[in-house]
Amino acid sequence: MNIYLSHISAWQFWIWWSKANAIPLGFFHSGDCFTRDRLPSFSLPTASVFKNPACTKREIKQALDAHGQKVRALLVRAGIGVGSEGCLHVCVPYAPGRRCAEKNVQFHQVSCALPRRSFVSIIDGLYVASPELTFMQMASVLEEGSLCACGMELTGGYPLDADYQPDGEVVYVRAPVTSQTLLAAYADRYQGRGGTNKARRAARQLRDKSASVKETELALLALLPRRYGGLGAKGALLNDVVTLSPEAATIARQKKVVCDLKFKNANVVVEYDGASHSDAEARTTDSRRRDALRAEGYEVATLTNAQLQNPEEFQAIIVPASRKAGKRTRYLSERDMPRHRALRAQIARYHARTF
Structure with missing residues (x-):
């Protein structure tokens, strides 16, 4: 029998998988990590139909026992369903009268035909909802702003522990498990219920390459449409790489720089200056990078964490930058503020894992 992890258990698995398959920061910035042969829905065996699924708690135990502890050990490593309060979320085909819950x-139940590559085969006896199907399933669990934050994490490369340096000085980050393009394409093909329309709307608003929780927060608050609570500052990229001229490269002491938020087809950049950049050497590097961008003709706005957390100060940075990039971005009115604050709370709840 096979176990088909879904919903929160599948989400937990892919968060763990992204850490277990860490990639060098430079490889992440290059964007090569988003080629299909690097993403699990294309690099691992997949299926779209159930094959001998475990549909009761007894059958799940039989499946766990049948594979020499390999499945159980993997679940423990990924932190899925562990402890007396742990819960295993499992996909099963629809059947009238089937019980939906047992202890832990x-x-x-799935009653619709699933698109191709809906499940990924991990090891014998264990399938996991693909990152794309997992995103659709999490729409039934999360609010809209939280779902957008979830999508940004799945398509991003968040930091690992600072002491994780398998190649000496090379910095590693978590590997993206999908891309905005794949999420949107899957959402358009998915015919199930439980938040499908919410997931389709959210998938269209995502950006690839968020490198931290704060960058996700910055991007969503700045770029999401006003109906979500964002500023609606359209047309920006995260961690876009700019190749410098020889003169600017001398200033930066490197040939390329990475921009936290860069507006497309415009020389306008917003740089996040957070607590992680607090040491003297990092501040000097950041200053050189900003000076090099200005030497190249870029308008560079700097956003601190305090400004990010303050709605009035935040829009005082983002709105002028967006307008310099040719966007018709408006300041939030008093009527807009409740929706904006609600978006902030939803993003915070997702990153606090309070769901």
């Missing part, structure tokens, strides 16, 4: 197990 939640069954999610």
Whole structure:
């Protein structure tokens, strides 16, 4: 029998997988990590139909026992369903009268035909909802702003522990498990219920390459449409690489720089200056990078964490930058503020894992 992890258990698996398959920061910035042969829905065996699924708690135990502890050990490493309060979320085909919950197990019935590559085969006996299907399933669990934050994490490369340096001085980050393009394409093909329209709307608003929780927060608050609570500052890229002229490269002491938020087809950049950049050497590097960009003719706005957390100060940075990039971005009115604050709270709840 096979176990098909879904919903929160699948989400937990892909967060763990992205850490276990860490990549060098330079490889992440290059964007080569988004080629299909690097993403699990294309690099691992997949399926779109159930094959001998475990549909009861007893069958799940039988499946766990049948594979020499390999499946159970993997679940423990990924932190899925562990402890007396742990819950295993499992996909099963729809059947009238089937029980949806047993102790420590939640069954999610599927009654629609699933698109190709909906499940990824991890090891014998264990399938996991693909990152794209997982995103659709999390729409039934998360609010819209939280779902957008979830999508940005799945398509991003968040930091690892600072002491994780398998290649000496090379910095590693978590590997993206999908891309905005794949999420949107899958959402358009998915015919299930439980937040499908919410997921389709959210997938269209995502950006690849967020490198931290704060960058996700910055991007969503600045770029999401006003109906979500964002500023609606369109047309920006995260961690876009700029090749410098020889003169600017001398200033930066490197040939390329990475821009936290860069507006497309415009020389306008917003740089996040957070707590992680607090040491003297990092501040000097950041200053050189900004000076090099200005030497190249870029308008560079700097956003501190205090400004990010303050709605009035935040829009005082983002709105002028967006307008310099040729966007018709408006300041939030008093009527807009409740929606904006709600978006902030939803993003915070997702990153606090309060769901």
